[in-house]
Structures are given as C-alpha cells and as structure tokens.
Amino acid sequence: MVFRSIGIVSSEESNNEKTTTRDSERRKFLKLLGLSTGALAVGSLSAERFFVPSTRDQPVLSSYPRAILVDPEDNPILASNIPYANQSTSSYPIMVFNYPLQDEPNILVRLRGIKIPGGVGPSGDITAYSGICQHLGCVVPLLRYNPGQNIPFEAKLVGYNAQNWPAYGLLYCKCHGSQYDPTKGQDNLYNNGPAPSPAKHSVPQVVLEHDRTTDYIYATGMNPESAVIRTHQWQPNGEIYGSQVEKENLSGGTLLTSYKGSAALYKATVVSSTNGPWPGNY
Numbered sequence: 001m002v003f004r005s006i007g008i009v010s011s012e013e014s015n016n017e018k019t020t021t022r023d024s025e026r027r028k029f030l031k032l033l034g035l036s037t038g039a040l041a042v043g044s045l046s047a048e049r050f051f052v053p054s055t056r057d058q059p060v061l062s063s064y065p066r067a068i069l070v071d072p073e074d075n076p077i078l079a080s081n082i083p084y085a086n087q088s089t090s091s092y093p094i095m096v097f098n099y100p101l102q103d104e105p106n107i108l109v110r111l112r113g114i115k116i117p118g119g120v121g122p123s124g125d126i127t128a129y130s131g132i133c134q135h136l137g138c139v140v141p142l143l144r145y146n147p148g149q150n151i152p153f154e155a156k157l158v159g160y161n162a163q164n165w166p167a168y169g170l171l172y173c174k175c176h177g178s179q180y181d182p183t184k185g186q187d188n189l190y191n192n193g194p195a196p197s198p199a200k201h202s203v204p205q206v207v208l209e210h211d212r213t214t215d216y217i218y219a220t221g222m223n224p225e226s227a228v229i230r231t232h233q234w235q236p237n238g239e240i241y242g243s244q245v246e247k248e249n250l251s252g253g254t255l256l257t258s259y260k261g262s263a264a265l266y267k268a269t270v271v272s273s274t275n276g277p278w279p280g281n282y
C-alpha cells in the first residue's frame with residue numbers, strides 16, 4: 001500500500017497485473033474457441049448485456065417453410081429408423097438438421113417410453129429442439145443432448161451426479177451450463193439456468209409432422225410460433241452453418257433448398273455423428 005501511494009509498484013503487484021492481463025487474454029481466447037469453463041462463465045455473464053442484441057425478443061418469422069427431413073443422399077429419413085435414447089443410454093448420435101433456414105441447426109431426438117409434448121411418430125417420442133443455446137448463442141455440438149447415463153464433465157463441475165441427473169438426461173450447453181429437458185417439449189428450460197434474464201427461455205421446439213403411410217417426417221414450423229431463435233455468433237471451428245447470422249431477424253441467413261425441384265417443399269438434411277461427414281469434424 002505504501003509503495004502504491006508514491007507511485008511505485010512492487011514487483012509482486014506488477015506480476016499480479018501481468019497475470020491479470022494474461023488471464024484476460026486467455027479468457028478471450030478460450031471464449032473464441034468455445035472452451036468455456038466455470039470461471040469463464042462468471043466473466044461472460046457479467047458482460048452479457050453487451051452481447052444481447054436490443055432486438056432480442058422479436059419473433060423470427062411469421063410463416064415457416066415446409067421441409068422434408070432427408071439424409072445426405074436426399075433419401076427421406078424414416079421415423080422408425082431414428083435411434084432411441086433411454087434411461088440407460090450412455091451415448092447417443094448427434095443428429096442435426098437446419099430449419100427454418102440453412103443456418104439454424106436443430107437437434108433431433110427420440111426417447112423410448114416418453115410421449116413428448118409436441119412429439120411425433122406412432123408413440124409421440126420423436127422431436128427436435130433448436131441447437132442454438134438461448135443464453136449467448138453457442139451452437140451444437142457445444143449444446144448437445146446428453147442421454148441418461150452420460151453426464152458431461154462440465155455438468156459434474158456444477159454438482160450433477162448419477163443421483164440428481166435426470167433419467168433421460170439433458171440438452172446441456174458446455175459454454176455456461178444452460179440446461180434444457182428433452183422430455184418437456186416447448187417448456188424445456190431446466191433448473192432455471194444458469195442463464196439470466198433475458199435468457200430464461202426454453203429452446204424452441206421444431207413442429208414436426210409424421211406421415212404414417214410413408215413414415216416420412218416433415219418440419220413445418222417452430223413451437224412457439226413466435227419463437228426466438230437465438231443469434232449464434234460463437235461457432236467452434238469457424239463457419240459450420242453457412243454465413244454467420246448476427247441479427248435476431250436472421251438477416252444474412254440462407255434459405256433451405258427445394259426438395260427435388262418442388263416449389264412447395266424444401267429439404268432439411270439430417271447430418272449425424274454416425275452417418276457423417278460431420279461438419280467441423282465433430
């Protein structure tokens with residue numbers, strides 16, 4: 001204290017300041033890489049007001065395209081072929097398709113024995129959620145479905161264990177720990193957090209249709225209809241989902257392509273950690 005009052009900084013204080021600067025730079029670097037930690041989460045939350053656009057709560061679209069879910073060879077996905085997750089599942093493929101625009105990833109899930117609100121298929125157990133975290137917009141695979149027996153390391157850091165981890169797991173965002181319950185449909189925000197206002201939103205649910213005759217699945221909207229799909233600016237390994245969407249109105253987004261030349265039907269291609277190639281090597 002004496003040294004500071006006469007304008008002299010002790011070597012220890014100088015080292016502390018250098019360390020603080022280095023830590024700051026490291027945090028920025030980690031943030032860019034999407035490798036957030038619990039400590040980083042605190043710093044990011046305090047700065048959140050600088051990142052949340054003023055247009056945060058505007059609905060995305062007033063009408064939605066109709067799109068058929070297809071595999072990378074343009075063959076329609078059959079509902080009966082979608083793998084199940086159950087309470088003892090320890091790994092589950094990441095299945096992602098873009099909707100309602102080419103830049104908007106959604107996570108496809110099927111939960112055995114669960115009739116999901118808004119779910120489709122013979123048992124109502126198939127649904128899809130936006131793959132863009134409602135907190136600060138981290139995208140899949142940083143936000144991903146972690147099934148029943150697969151507790152991510154980051155979730156263990158905030159106190160989850162085999163006793164308190166939900167039976168069907170969570171959509172868990174590794175950036176700052178936001179949690180979404182895949183069994184709940186539209187109202188999926190879990191445990192309030194930790195995302196603070198205005199981020200206390202469930203991830204929007206894709207409105208799906210199942211054709212019982214063909215077993216095909218269609219995406220026809222978002223639930224709620226006035227869904228806000230979070231801006232996504234932090235993408236691991238660069239541009240995974242096309243041009244960056246920096247505004248809540250999705251300007252800069254890319255339209256889905258039509259399915260086999262149809263004027264009324266688009267396609268949403270499901271890419272997966274099992275059918276590859278997985279964008280960004282995830």
Ligand code: FES
Pocket residue numbers: 133134135136137138173174175176177178195
């Ligand atoms: S972006 Fe912060 S928890 Fe997902």
